Amino acid sequence: MMRLNPINRRRLDNFRANKRGYWSLWLFGVLFFASLFAELIANDRPLLVQYQGELYWPVVQDYSETRFGGEFETLADFKDPYIQDLIHNQGQGWILWPAVRYSFDTINYDLSVPAPSPPSTDNWLGTDDQGRDVLARVIYGFRVSVLFALVLTLASSVVGVVAGAVQGYYGGKVDLLFQRFIEIWSGLPVLFLLIILSSLVQPNFWWLLGIMLLFSWMNLVDVVRAEFLRGRNLEYVRAARALGLGNRLIMFRHILPNAMVATLTFMPFIFNGSLVTLTALDFLGFGLPPGSASLGELVAQGKSNLHAPWLGITAFFALAIMLTLLIFIGEAVRDAFDSRKLKL
Amino acid sequence: MSETLVEVSHLSVRFEQDGQAIDAVRDISFNIPRGQTLALVGESGSGKSVTALSMLRLLPYPRASHPGGSIRYQGEDLLQADEPRLRQIRGDRIGVIFQEPMTSLNPLHTLEKQIGETLLLHKGLSGIQARRRILELLTLVGLPDPASRLGSYPHELSGGQRQRVMIAMALANEPELLIADEPTTALDVTIQEQILELLARLQQQLGMAILLITHDLNIVRRHAHRVCVMYQGEIVEQASTEALFAAPEHAYTRRLLDAEPSGTPAEPPAEPQDIISTNNLRIWFPVKKGLLQRVTEHIKAVDGVSLQLSRGQTLGVVGESGSGKTTLGLAILRLIRSEGDILLEGKSIQGLAQKQIKPLRRQLQVVFQDPYGSLSPRMPISDIINEGLEVHGIGENAAAREQLIIDVLQEVGLDPASRHRYPHEFSGGQRQRVAIARALVLKPRLIILDEPTSALDRTVQKQIVELLRELQRRHRLSYIFISHDLAVVRALSHQLLVMKQGKVVEQGPAARIFEQPEQEYTRQLLKAAFR
Numbered sequence: 001m002m003r004l005n006p007i008n009r010r011r012l013d014n015f016r017a018n019k020r021g022y023w024s025l026w027l028f029g030v031l032f033f034a035s036l037f038a039e040l041i042a043n044d045r046p047l048l049v050q051y052q053g054e055l056y057w058p059v060v061q062d063y064s065e066t067r068f069g070g071e072f073e074t075l076a077d078f079k080d081p082y083i084q085d086l087i088h089n090q091g092q093g094w095i096l097w098p099a100v101r102y103s104f105d106t107i108n109y110d111l112s113v114p115a116p117s118p119p120s121t122d123n124w125l126g127t128d129d130q131g132r133d134v135l136a137r138v139i140y141g142f143r144v145s146v147l148f149a150l151v152l153t154l155a156s157s158v159v160g161v162v163a164g165a166v167q168g169y170y171g172g173k174v175d176l177l178f179q180r181f182i183e184i185w186s187g188l189p190v191l192f193l194l195i196i197l198s199s200l201v202q203p204n205f206w207w208l209l210g211i212m213l214l215f216s217w218m219n220l221v222d223v224v225r226a227e228f229l230r231g232r233n234l235e236y237v238r239a240a241r242a243l244g245l246g247n248r249l250i251m252f253r254h255i256l257p258n259a260m261v262a263t264l265t266f267m268p269f270i271f272n273g274s275l276v277t278l279t280a281l282d283f284l285g286f287g288l289p290p291g292s293a294s295l296g297e298l299v300a301q302g303k304s305n306l307h308a309p310w311l312g313i314t315a316f317f318a319l320a321i322m323l324t325l326l327i328f329i330g331e332a333v334r335d336a337f338d339s340r341k342l343k344l
Numbered sequence: 345m346s347e348t349l350v351e352v353s354h355l356s357v358r359f360e361q362d363g364q365a366i367d368a369v370r371d372i373s374f375n376i377p378r379g380q381t382l383a384l385v386g387e388s389g390s391g392k393s394v395t396a397l398s399m400l401r402l403l404p405y406p407r408a409s410h411p412g413g414s415i416r417y418q419g420e421d422l423l424q425a426d427e428p429r430l431r432q433i434r435g436d437r438i439g440v441i442f443q444e445p446m447t448s449l450n451p452l453h454t455l456e457k458q459i460g461e462t463l464l465l466h467k468g469l470s471g472i473q474a475r476r477r478i479l480e481l482l483t484l485v486g487l488p489d490p491a492s493r494l495g496s497y498p499h500e501l502s503g504g505q506r507q508r509v510m511i512a513m514a515l516a517n518e519p520e521l522l523i524a525d526e527p528t529t530a531l532d533v534t535i536q537e538q539i540l541e542l543l544a545r546l547q548q549q550l551g552m553a554i555l556l557i558t559h560d561l562n563i564v565r566r567h568a569h570r571v572c573v574m575y576q577g578e579i580v581e582q583a584s585t586e587a588l589f590a591a592p593e594h595a596y597t598r599r600l601l602d603a604e605p606s607g608t609p610a611e612p613p614a615e616p617q618d619i620i621s622t623n624n625l626r627i628w629f630p631v632k633k634g635l636l637q638r639v640t641e642h643i644k645a646v647d648g649v650s651l652q653l654s655r656g657q658t659l660g661v662v663g664e665s666g667s668g669k670t671t672l673g674l675a676i677l678r679l680i681r682s683e684g685d686i687l688l689e690g691k692s693i694q695g696l697a698q699k700q701i702k703p704l705r706r707q708l709q710v711v712f713q714d715p716y717g718s719l720s721p722r723m724p725i726s727d728i729i730n731e732g733l734e735v736h737g738i739g740e741n742a743a744a745r746e747q748l749i750i751d752v753l754q755e756v757g758l759d760p761a762s763r764h765r766y767p768h769e770f771s772g773g774q775r776q777r778v779a780i781a782r783a784l785v786l787k788p789r790l791i792i793l794d795e796p797t798s799a800l801d802r803t804v805q806k807q808i809v810e811l812l813r814e815l816q817r818r819h820r821l822s823y824i825f826i827s828h829d830l831a832v833v834r835a836l837s838h839q840l841l842v843m844k845q846g847k848v849v850e851q852g853p854a855a856r857i858f859e860q861p862e863q864e865y866t867r868q869l870l871k872a873a874f875r
Binding site: 007234235244249254 | 674677679701702703705706708709710712713714717718719720721722731732735736766768779782786
């Protein structure tokens with residue numbers, strides 16, 4: 001196990017002391033970890049099939065119908081009663097389904113009512129207006145949102161910390177020019193850029209990430225810069241310079257840990273912000289490509305199908321729970337780094 | 345005269361944190377007679393300030409508590425008094441002066457408002473009446489030209505002037521007891537004396553009692569009637585001032601009295617060998633004004649200092665705050681830009697780029713004033729010491745470096761087994777030893793000591809001075825010793841350089857200057873320091 005210095009140990013204790021935040025972290029962690037295996041939870045293919053004494057893994061491998069005694073060379077559709085019949089009777093086998101028998105893009109054709117259909121034993125949270133299972137879409141949408149926010153937060157933190165560090169540490173002209181650049185850059189309208197861009201290219205996950213990154217790195221620059229401005233005059237930094245340490249080593253070893261306090265405190269909130277931004281873009285239709293699972297698209301569906309309240313309610317709770325958990329975690333992190341509670 | 349004003353009996357103060365109880369003050373008793381000065385003396389952490397603050401119930405309750413005892417102010421127990429009654433007493437019957445005149449005045453209020461507030465609260469004075477009283481008070485505390493100062497803000501005043509304003513505030517309602525918590529520690533020596541004389545004069549005029557809290561025995565000797573010596577939360581000795589200084593009874597008191605840095609500097613090597621010299625060194629900060637940011641004038645932090653130091657010797661640099669001592673040290677280290685030549689062993693280091701300086705840093709080391717600030721709180725001390733070794737490639741492998749660290753810790757008198765601990769686990773004196781070890785491990789020729797003892801208690805100061813002297817003898821080190829504390833400087837320096845407002849007032853062999861100062865300013869400094 002990593003050897004923690006006493007300050008960090010105290011912080012960890014402080015974090016744990018905030019019960020709400022601590023449990024939120026666990027809950028969120030479990031949800032996120034589970035969603036990483038969404039294919040095993042919600043899928044239109046069985047996890048495991050036994051046919052004539054042999055095991056098949058439709059989740060990871062494609063099988064044609066002929067493998068199970070069908071007639072066509074096409075991909076086996078395990079929801080088809082004909083195939084199911086073949087496996088059960090002819091093959092003396094069985095099928096192991098995931099908990100939700102729909103993937104995010106599976107269209108349920110045998111709905112008893114026109115889509116959107118209300119919750120049923122088959123579609124636990126109902127279907128959307130294209131007959132797709134809402135629960136499956138929430139699970140996949142959650143995964144995409146969190147991954148997007150995670151990558152964006154990490155990337156923009158790295159860029160922001162580096163930019164803030166350089167500005168704060170060197171100060172003077174570097175600082176002045178960089179500050180003016182940031183002022184101009186932050187004046188660019190992000191949303192318009194995205195709208196213009198989405199007419200030029202089909203924005204996918206990485207496109208969106210790149211564009212958002214161009215603007216979101218500025219969040220942290222100010223705090224990190226202030227921290228470095230202060231840090232470069234600390235006596236132990238001066239002592240390190242007198243020892244002959246190079247600039248990079250001083251920045252990394254002596255000042256960065258101070259700046260990390262501010263960074264880590266901000267991170268959960270930046271994370272929340274990125275999440276909401278992606279949802280908003282999806283809601284407006286400038287986000288992920290059509291058909292992909294996204295919470296924003298679900299919100300939009302809820303709005304346009306007010307007669308199907310399960311859409312709006314699901315979207316609301318999915319977002320509300322996720323964001324609330326993250327805020328609780330953020331508060332706990334903030335408490336943990338609060339220097340007033342760290343009297344050593 | 346000796347009627348008792350405040351009677352503290354069996355007072356205890358306990359702090360609770362994370363379920364742990366710390367007894368800051370244990371069962372102390374003393375009396376403050378009307379119109380006299382009682383001094384509470386002790387080192388930092390001995391419970392002096394806590395005692396004073398509990399008299400006004402200003403501790404962070406409920407984290408702090410009083411498991412026992414009473415504080416009777418004219419017979420009334422302040423520990424039992426309720427909040428409205430306490431508010432009546434605070435600032436009215438009992439006034440307080442705090443240590444830091446920089447931070448204990450509200451920076452956004454004018455002097456008139458600062459002092460007027462307490463007059464309004466306790467006396468209901470406002471308008472012209474209040475102004476008249478404020479002027480009277482400011483005249484009383486000797487603030488020059490008080491009428492024009494009424495609209496000034498604290499930052500427009502010097503440290504000594506601010507302390508005078510603090511005193512004026514404390515005296516506004518003619519309190520019967522004035523608590524002075526280290527009233528002069530943050531001030532320069534010449535101003536310290538003025539403030540203390542002012543307090544003594546005011547005491548005579550107004551007949552108030554003073555509870556003087558200090559760690560400086562010189563002040564106690566001159567200004568207190570009675571002394572309580574505190575040690576680790578207890579009063580170990582209590583006597584009249586004459587009796588205490590004539591015949592200290594407790595071992596700790598004797599140690600405290602004996603802690604005055606003494607002795608003479610180490611014998612320098614016979615053949616002088618130049619280690620460092622500067623020629624007309626200047627550090628001017630430009631003041632820019634106007635639209636075009638034209639340089640209109642310069643703040644001359646260091647103005648034309650020439651010095652010269654031989655191997656194995658110490659150059660003491662003394663002066664009051666703002667005289668440019670520290671700036672001079674940083675310039676010699678090439679940590680700030682300066683003009684004029686700096687020669688290290690005859691070679692100029694002024695024009696060198698930072699890369700070329702780097703190898704020379706090994707020979708040119710520094711120990712800073714604040715042992716709490718100069719060690720990174722995130723690294724165990726072995727890493728802190730190791731850092732320099734790594735940068736300069738000393739010691740061929742980790743094991744060899746470890747051995748060097750163990751050796752140097754032993755040399756500065758620390759237990760090598762403690763090297764994996766973090767700075768906060770050490771006391772101030774021990775931390776300063778770590779800082780010295782960090783410099784020493786590189787085997788430098790010259791160490792710049794920037795007020796290395798000012799943040800430490802007297803008894804610890806003495807140990808550090810002795811350590812420095814011993815190290816100098818053993819390694820033929822040269823020191824540039826920057827300090828405002830002339831007693832410490834005298835115990836270490838061969839040469840002396842007196843600075844005032846960036847300029848050299850007097851320089852030469854230390855012994856001669858201490859015996860026969862030539863300049864008036866030097867005489868003043870010496871007079872304030874040794875009496």
